[in-house]
Amino acid sequence: MKYLKTIGFNSNQAIGRGFNYPYDTAFSADGRIFVLIRMGLAGSTGLRIQICTFDDDWLGEFKAGPDDGKGPFKVPVCMDFDADDNLHVTDESLNVVKVFDNQGNYVREWGGNGGGELAGPAGIAHGADGAVYVVEQYANRVHKMTSDGGSILSWGEEGSGDSQFNLPWGATTDANGNVYIADWRNDRIQKFDSDGGFIAAYGESGDGEGEFHRPSSVAVTRDGFVCVADWGNERVQVLDPDGKFHQMLRGEATLSKWAEEWLEVNKDEYDLRKQSDMLIEEFPDHLTSAYHRGSQSEPIFWGPVSVKLDSEDRLFVTEHSRHRIQVFEND
Amino acid sequence: MTTEHRQLVAHLARRAGFGATPAELDRYSEMRYEDLVEDLLNPGEPNNIPDDLIYRRHVDLHALQNHNPAYWAYRMISSNCPLEEKIALFWHGVFATGENKLNNLGVLTNQVNMFRRHGLGRFDNLLVELSKDPAMIVWLDNHTNHKDSINENYGREILELFSMGVGNYTEDDIKECSRAFTGWSVKNGEYLAMMAQKDSIWPYGRVFWHHEYREHDHDNGQKSFLGESGPFNGQDVVEIICRQEATARFVSRHLYNFFVADEVPVPQWNETPPRDPDAIEQLAAAYFEHDHDIGSVLRVLFNSDFFKQARFHRVKSPTEIIIGTLRRTGEYQVPDGGNTGIYNVMEEGGYMGQKLLDPPSVEGWHTGEEWITSGSLVDRVNFAAQHIGDATNPGVQNMVSRVSGADAAGSDPEELVNSCLDVLGPMDVGSETRAMLNEVASAGMKNGGVTQELILDLFKMIVSSREYQLC
Numbered sequence: 001m002k003y004l005k006t007i008g009f010n011s012n013q014a015i016g017r018g019f020n021y022p023y024d025t026a027f028s029a030d031g032r033i034f035v036l037i038r039m040g041l042a043g044s045t046g047l048r049i050q051i052c053t054f055d056d057d058w059l060g061e062f063k064a065g066p067d068d069g070k071g072p073f074k075v076p077v078c079m080d081f082d083a084d085d086n087l088h089v090t091d092e093s094l095n096v097v098k099v100f101d102n103q104g105n106y107v108r109e110w111g112g113n114g115g116g117e118l119a120g121p122a123g124i125a126h127g128a129d130g131a132v133y134v135v136e137q138y139a140n141r142v143h144k145m146t147s148d149g150g151s152i153l154s155w156g157e158e159g160s161g162d163s164q165f166n167l168p169w170g171a172t173t174d175a176n177g178n179v180y181i182a183d184w185r186n187d188r189i190q191k192f193d194s195d196g197g198f199i200a201a202y203g204e205s206g207d208g209e210g211e212f213h214r215p216s217s218v219a220v221t222r223d224g225f226v227c228v229a230d231w232g233n234e235r236v237q238v239l240d241p242d243g244k245f246h247q248m249l250r251g252e253a254t255l256s257k258w259a260e261e262w263l264e265v266n267k268d269e270y271d272l273r274k275q276s277d278m279l280i281e282e283f284p285d286h287l288t289s290a291y292h293r294g295s296q297s298e299p300i301f302w303g304p305v306s307v308k309l310d311s312e313d314r315l316f317v318t319e320h321s322r323h324r325i326q327v328f329e330n331d
Numbered sequence: 332m333t334t335e336h337r338q339l340v341a342h343l344a345r346r347a348g349f350g351a352t353p354a355e356l357d358r359y360s361e362m363r364y365e366d367l368v369e370d371l372l373n374p375g376e377p378n379n380i381p382d383d384l385i386y387r388r389h390v391d392l393h394a395l396q397n398h399n400p401a402y403w404a405y406r407m408i409s410s411n412c413p414l415e416e417k418i419a420l421f422w423h424g425v426f427a428t429g430e431n432k433l434n435n436l437g438v439l440t441n442q443v444n445m446f447r448r449h450g451l452g453r454f455d456n457l458l459v460e461l462s463k464d465p466a467m468i469v470w471l472d473n474h475t476n477h478k479d480s481i482n483e484n485y486g487r488e489i490l491e492l493f494s495m496g497v498g499n500y501t502e503d504d505i506k507e508c509s510r511a512f513t514g515w516s517v518k519n520g521e522y523l524a525m526m527a528q529k530d531s532i533w534p535y536g537r538v539f540w541h542h543e544y545r546e547h548d549h550d551n552g553q554k555s556f557l558g559e560s561g562p563f564n565g566q567d568v569v570e571i572i573c574r575q576e577a578t579a580r581f582v583s584r585h586l587y588n589f590f591v592a593d594e595v596p597v598p599q600w601n602e603t604p605p606r607d608p609d610a611i612e613q614l615a616a617a618y619f620e621h622d623h624d625i626g627s628v629l630r631v632l633f634n635s636d637f638f639k640q641a642r643f644h645r646v647k648s649p650t651e652i653i654i655g656t657l658r659r660t661g662e663y664q665v666p667d668g669g670n671t672g673i674y675n676v677m678e679e680g681g682y683m684g685q686k687l688l689d690p691p692s693v694e695g696w697h698t699g700e701e702w703i704t705s706g707s708l709v710d711r712v713n714f715a716a717q718h719i720g721d722a723t724n725p726g727v728q729n730m731v732s733r734v735s736g737a738d739a740a741g742s743d744p745e746e747l748v749n750s751c752l753d754v755l756g757p758m759d760v761g762s763e764t765r766a767m768l769n770e771v772a773s774a775g776m777k778n779g780g781v782t783q784e785l786i787l788d789l790f791k792m793i794v795s796s797r798e799y800q801l802c
Binding site: 009010011012021023038040041042043074075092093094167169184185214232253255256258259262263266268269272273275276277278280283284286287291292295296298302303305320321322323324 | 389393398441445448463518519526531532540541670674
C-alpha cells in the first residue's frame with residue numbers, strides 16, 4: 001500500500017462540512033463515502049453521517065430521528081452497506097442496528113433495549129449470501145442474521161481460545177465468504193467460515209510486526225491481504241493471505257483539500273504552520289508511547305479506528321482523534 | 332465501638348487519599364500505622380481503570396480535548412495508589428495551570444502525569460520538569476522569553492508562587508532567573524501558541540506540545556542570583572532555589588496546608604505566621620535532611636503528632652468531596668459510553684468552586700473555609716446526599732448491609748447511629764448532630780425497625796452534616 005491523499009478536516013459544529021471524531025466509513029454502490037461522526041459525547045446533537053466523494057466534494061449529511069419515530073443515535077459504532085445499497089449502522093448503547101437507504105432516509109431498525117436481541121452491537125459486515133454478521137461485544141459472540149434482524153446462528157463466548165472473544169469490535173467478510181473479527185482485548189484477528197467454523201487466528205499482544213494492541217477494525221483486499229487497524233499501537237498493519245506480516249503503515253497525512261481551503265483564509269496560522277515541522281521524529285523520553293507520538297506528530301495516525309476498502313481496493317483509514325481519513329492504494 | 336487505631340488510619344486515608352471504604356478500612360486497621368504510611372508512599376505498580384477501556388467508551392477522552400476532569404476522575408476513583416493521585420492534585424493546586432489560556436487540555440493532562448511521576452521525588456527534579464513542561468511554558472509565556480528580550484513572567488512566578496514566596500528575593504533576582512530560562516521553549520511553539528490563542532482546532536485537531544531547548548536563544552552570560560554568580564542555565568537556578576531556607580519553609584507550609592490543617596491563603600503568608608510554626612520547622616528540617624525529597628518529608632509529616640492530632644481540621648476541597656464520595660459509593664468503576672454521568676459529576680466540581688484543570692489564576696484555588704459559600708455548600712450537601720442515598724450504588728448497598736448486620740444496631744438507636752457513622756468514616760459528630768441522628772433513628776425504629784430506608788435516611792443526614800465537610 002502507498003499513501004494517496006487525506007480527506008476531511010476537523011469541525012466542532014453540529015452541522016455542516018467537517019469531521020468531529022469520525023468513527024467509520026462505508027461506500028454506497030455509486031462510490032460515495034459515508035462517514036460516521038461521533039462528536040465525542042453520547043447522544044450529542046451532532047451525531048450524524050456525512051456524505052462526501054473521493055474528490056473532496058461534500059454532498060450533505062443526515063441524522064437518525066426525529067422524523068423516523070425511533071429517535072437519534074446515542075453511541076453509533078460501525079456501518080456497512082448491504083447488497084440493496086442500504087446502510088446498516090450499529091449503536092452499542094441503544095443495542096440496535098439502524099438501516100437507512102443510500103439517500104439517508106430511515107428504513108427500519110432491529111434490536112433495542114428491552115428486547116435483549118443484541119448486546120452492544122459493534123462491527124457489522126454483510127456476506128455475499130445476503131446475511132449480516134453483527135459483533136455483540138458484551139456477549140462476546142458473532143451473530144449471523146438476516147438483513148431484518150432474524151437470527152440464523154451465532155458463535156463465541158468469553159475467553160482467549162479459538163472462537164472465544166474478549167470485547168470484540170470490528171468485522172468484515174472476504175470474497176470467499178469468510179468472516180474476520182477484530183478480537184479487541186485478545187489482541188488478534190480471528191477468521192471463520194460463513195457458518196462460524198474457526199479457520200485461523202492472527203497476531204498476539206505486542207508492538208512488534210504481526211503483533212497487535214487492541215485491534216479495532218479489519219478489512220480484506222480482493223487478493224486476500226488483511227488490513228488491520230492496530231488501534232492501540234496507533235498504526236495499521238497489512239498481513240498476507242496466510243496471516244504473516246506484510247507491511248506497516250504509520251500514517252503520512254498531508255493537507256486535505258478542505259484543510260487547504262481553511263488555511264488559505266487564515267493566513268496567519270498558515271504562515272506559521274509553513275515554518276513549523278509537524279512531523280516530529282524525536283520525543284522526550286516520557287512521551288514516546290505510540291499514543292503520545294500520535295498526539296504530538298500531526299501527520300502520523302492518532303486513533304486509527306477503522307479500515308475500509310472501496311470498490312477500487314483503496315484503503316481508507318479513519319482517525320477519530322485527527323478527524324480525517326487517510327487513503328492508501330495498492331502499489 | 333470504633334477503635335482509636337481505626338479512627339487514626341481513617342484519618343490518614345482521608346489525607347493521603349480520598350478516604351477509605353469500609354473494606355479498605357478493615358485492611359488498613361490490620362496494619363501498623365507506620366507500615367500503612369509506607370504502603371501509601373510506596374504502593375507499587377498503579378492499578379486503575381485501563382486507558383483502553385476509557386478510550387473505547389469515551390472517544391473524546393482519547394484526544395483529551397474536552398472533559399479531561401472526567402478522565403482524571405476515572406483514575407482517582409479507581410486507583411490503588413491514592414497518594415499518587417493526591418500528590419498530583421496537590422501540585423496542580425500549587426503550580427496552577429489552566430485550560431482558559433491554553434485551549435489544549437491534553438498538555439494539561441500530560442502535566443498531571445508529570446506530577447504523578449515526580450510529585451513525591453526531589454523538589455529540584457520537580458521544578459526542572461515543571462520548567463520544561465510545555466503547558467507551564469505557554470501558561471507563563473516562557474516561549475516568548477528570548478535572549479535579547481526577556482519575559483519575566485515565569486522567572487517571577489517560580490520564585491513568588493512556586494518555591495520561595497514574596498519577600499525572599501529581589502527584582503534583580505527575577506530578571507536573572509528569567510535570563511537563565513531563555514531558550515526553554517516549545518517545539519513549533521510559535522504556531523502552536525497561536526493555535527492556542529485563537530482556540531483553533533484546524534485543520535486536524537489539537538497537537539500536544541513538548542519542550543524544546545533552543546540553544547541559540549539562550550543567554551549564556553554571567554548572572555548573579557540569590558547571592559551566587561555564574562553563567563547559570565535554568566537547571567542551575569533551580570538548584571540554587573532548592574538550597575534556600577525560604578524554599579524549605581514555603582514547600583513545608585504548602586504541604587501542611589494541604590495535608591494537615593487549613594492555612595490562610597498564600598498571598599498572606601508573608602504577613603501571617605504559620606498556624607503551627609514548630610510543625611513547619613520540623614518539615615523544613617526533614618526537607619534538608621532528606622535531600623529535598625518530598626516523599627521523605629511526607630513520611631515525617633504523616634508520622635508526626637501534629638498530623639495525628641489534626642483530625643477534621645481541614646475543609647474538604649470539592650474534588651475531595653466528589654472523589655471521596657464516589658469511591659465510597661463504587662460508581663463509575665466500569666466506563667460506559669452511553670453514560671456520561673461522570674462528566675456531569677466533574678462539572679459539579681466547578682459549581683462547588685473547583686473545576687479541575689481550570690484554576691481561577693496562577694495562584695490556584697484559595698482553600699479552607701473559602702471553599703464554603705452559601706451556594707457551594709448546597710451543592711456539596713446535595714451531591715453527597717444524592718449519591719450516598721442511592722441504594723442502587725454497589726458501595727452504598729455494601730454499607731447498608733454492614734449496618735444491617737451489626738449486632739447491636741438492631742435494638743439500640745444509638746448503636747444504629749454509631750454503625751452508620753462507622754461505615755461513613757468513622758466519623759465523630761458534635762452533640763447536636765448526634766442528638767438529631769438519635770432522634771431520627773429512634774423514631775424510625777419504632778415505626779418499622781431497622782429498614783434500608785431508615786439507614787439511607789441516616790446516611791443522608793450524616794453526609795449533610797458539618798462534619799462531613801471536613802477531613
